[in-house]
Amino acid sequence: MIVTRFAPSPTGYLHIGGARTALFCLLMARHNNGKFILRIEDTDQKRNTPTATQQVMEDLKWLGIEWDEGPDCGGPGAPYKQSERLEIYDKHINQLLDDGKAYYCWDTSEELAEMRDKAQAEKRSFIYPRPEKFPTREEADAAAAEGKPVIVRLCMPEGDIVVKDLVRGEVTFQAGEFSDFVIRKSDGFPTYHLACVVDDELMGVTHIFRGQEHLMNTPGHQALQDALGFSRPTYAHMSVTVSEGGGKLSKRERGKALAKAIKADLEIDREELAKIGEMSIEDFDEFLNGKITPDAPLVTAMAKHIELHLPEINVVDFKESGFLPEAVTNFVALLGWSSPDGQEIMPFEKLIENFDPTRFNKTNSLFDRKKLQAFNTEHMKMVDSDKLLGYFKDYLVLNELEMGKFDDDTLATLLKLCEGARNFEDVVNKSNFIMLKADTIEFDPNAVKKVLSKDGVAEILTEVKDRLNNLEAWEAEPIHKVIEVMCEEKQLGMGKVAQPIRVAIAGCMVSPAIDATLVMLGKDETIARIDHAIEFVKGL
RNA sequence: GCCCCCUUCGUCUAGUCAGGCCUAGGACACAGGCUUUUCAUGCCUGCGACACGGGUUCGAAUCCCGUAGGGGGUACCA
Numbered sequence: 001m002i003v004t005r006f007a008p009s010p011t012g013y014l015h016i017g018g019a020r021t022a023l024f025c026l027l028m029a030r031h032n033n034g035k036f037i038l039r040i041e042d043t044d045q046k047r048n049t050p051t052a053t054q055q056v057m058e059d060l061k062w063l064g065i066e067w068d069e070g071p072d073c074g075g076p077g078a079p080y081k082q083s084e085r086l087e088i089y090d091k092h093i094n095q096l097l098d099d100g101k102a103y104y105c106w107d108t109s110e111e112l113a114e115m116r117d118k119a120q121a122e123k124r125s126f127i128y129p130r131p132e133k134f135p136t137r138e139e140a141d142a143a144a145a146e147g148k149p150v151i152v153r154l155c156m157p158e159g160d161i162v163v164k165d166l167v168r169g170e171v172t173f174q175a176g177e178f179s180d181f182v183i184r185k186s187d188g189f190p191t192y193h194l195a196c197v198v199d200d201e202l203m204g205v206t207h208i209f210r211g212q213e214h215l216m217n218t219p220g221h222q223a224l225q226d227a228l229g230f231s232r233p234t235y236a237h238m239s240v241t242v243s244e245g246g247g248k249l250s251k252r253e254r255g256k257a258l259a260k261a262i263k264a265d266l267e268i269d270r271e272e273l274a275k276i277g278e279m280s281i282e283d284f285d286e287f288l289n290g291k292i293t294p295d296a297p298l299v300t301a302m303a304k305h306i307e308l309h310l311p312e313i314n315v316v317d318f319k320e321s322g323f324l325p326e327a328v329t330n331f332v333a334l335l336g337w338s339s340p341d342g343q344e345i346m347p348f349e350k351l352i353e354n355f356d357p358t359r360f361n362k363t364n365s366l367f368d369r370k371k372l373q374a375f376n377t378e379h380m381k382m383v384d385s386d387k388l389l390g391y392f393k394d395y396l397v398l399n400e401l402e403m404g405k406f407d408d409d410t411l412a413t414l415l416k417l418c419e420g421a422r423n424f425e426d427v428v429n430k431s432n433f434i435m436l437k438a439d440t441i442e443f444d445p446n447a448v449k450k451v452l453s454k455d456g457v458a459e460i461l462t463e464v465k466d467r468l469n470n471l472e473a474w475e476a477e478p479i480h481k482v483i484e485v486m487c488e489e490k491q492l493g494m495g496k497v498a499q500p501i502r503v504a505i506a507g508c509m510v511s512p513a514i515d516a517t518l519v520m521l522g523k524d525e526t527i528a529r530i531d532h533a534i535e536f537v538k539g540l
Numbered sequence: 541g542c543c544c545c546c547u548u549c550g551u552c553u554a555g556u557c558a559g560g561c562c563u564a565g566g567a568c569a570c571a572g573g574c575u576u577u578u579c580a581u582g583c584c585u586g587c588g589a590c591a592c593g594g595g596u597u598c599g600a601a602u603c604c605c606g607u608a609g610g611g612g613g614u615a616c617c618a
Binding site: 126149179196211248364420429430508 | 541544552577578580610611612615617618
């Protein structure tokens with residue numbers, strides 16, 4: 001059976017690159033009726049953040065990426081948090097030690113740095129000088145008692161190492177390039193390398209899909225597998241998604257964009273913004289100079305305050321921007337991978353059906369938000385209306401929008417009226433008319449200039465109001481008929497009548513179709529708004 | 541510095557492993573047009589690429605070598 005795994009370290013929100021890796025692992029498992037495992041790699045105590053695991057799981061679920069085994073649901077390979085598996089790792093490390101395949105050492109970081117500098121000065125790779133005779137356990141214990149940083153290193157083998165990779169073919173690493181690397185840190189925790197290799201074996205992982213940044217680790221992992229008598233999984237080192245400035249898509253991207261915008265705008269009240277970012281004014285300056293980065297939600301809050309649109313990096317950012325998970329997964333799947341049939345827009349099931357691990361490409365890709373928008377537009381039309389309503393409500397709640405107070409029927413109608421919208425942000429913008437009050441509508445200056453200030457608008461509005469007032473059945477068709485008839489009689493284009501109505505009831509030039517909008521508003525509200533607009537026009 | 545990977549329209553890519561079917565196909569973006577009561581949607585047209593230099597071959601986007609550019613790694617991070 002094919003078993004894949006996604007193994008994030010809980011250092012913050014799940015970012016889009018991680019989501020892509022997770023997606024491919026899931027696709028591989030589902031396409032082959034295999035198993036997909038979620039494992040938390042929390043062996044670095046300094047970097048872990050307490051809520052990250054929960055957040056990552058939530059983000060994966062939102063995307064529709066569900067695991068068969070994991071920290072929340074357990075499974076035959078439990079536990080699925082590496083910090084809870086320390087004894088297992090120790091057992092394997094001790095075995096390597098006993099077999100003479102690993103050894104203790106306790107160089108200080110200064111000593112190590114010196115050796116590295118020397119290697120670089122001599123224009124060669126740094127190779128840790130393996131001692132002729134390995135220290136005994138007693139000697140290591142004694143050193144530790146003296147406060148020395150005692151660690152364990154694995155003996156790397158002699159010859160060339162070939163990594164067979166689904167994406168890159170056979171990659172050969174020359175003998176003599178390998179340094180004995182650390183498998184247990186001085187705090188007693190295993191390194192990522194050891195924990196990862198042991199867990200993949202014990203959990204029966206058959207296929208490892210990961211970013212190309214791990215390619216250089218693989219010879220070491222293979223050496224570990226050989227030393228421990230493990231089987232060799234199939235590797236695929238995928239291309240990565242890079243940011244527009246070049247380089248890996250990083251979590252700091254949003255902070256950087258925000259700092260840049262703040263620095264560019266001298267009008268901004270920095271003190272107030274620092275308060276929103278929960279920082280002292282000194283820290284705020286540090287932040288602007290790129291020295292520190294506040295937590296993601298604070299960055300978002302500050303950006304919102306100055307009405308800045310930040311590039312989406314974390315999965316939650318996309319959720320907050322009003323994208324559909326189906327669109328995000330579909331789009332991200334097409335970064336570095338292509339469907340055998342050439343199809344691009346696909347529902348999740350089709351992604352699974354079409355998945356083929358031989359169709360990864362080798363080149364890094366840039367994230368194109370505009371194309372995501374196009375995908376989102378398609379998926380808005382594809383998902384069924386109940387599901388869409390659910391997503392819409394989540395979006396409204398997440399953004400704390402007042403529109404969320406409306407009942408399901410109203411929201412569903414709004415969604416229907418806004419068919420063709422690119423994302424939920426568009427839906428909200430277009431639906432703004434429903435949030436207004438007849439006597440407090442403020443008219444968009446641009447709309448005033450282009451529509452309300454034109455000659456004869458007051459007369460047109462008065463006329464159409466009277467005609468609407470006389471209408472018995474307040475439904476789309478008769479309303480449409482009223483406007484149509486009036487246009488014919490007055491020899492006017494539809495726009496000449498419909499646009500003033502639109503501005504009158506929405507305050508701006510954007511709204512859904514006029515007849516449907518009026519139906520939603522109801523007769524009284526419509527008349528009241530038109531009256532208000534007539535007063536306004538007369539006052540111009 | 542050292543090691544590894546990559547290079548097709550502005551962007552994502554097909555085609556490269558098995559050289560001719562490629563005067564290089566699609567998608568997004570962009571420009572123009574049509575539809576439309578607004579914004580969108582929808583439809584049509586256009587623009588637009590094999591990084592460079594050498595080979596191999598009857599024939600190269602495809603194979604080989606070199607150059608340049610980009611990315612990654614070089615931790616007691618993962």
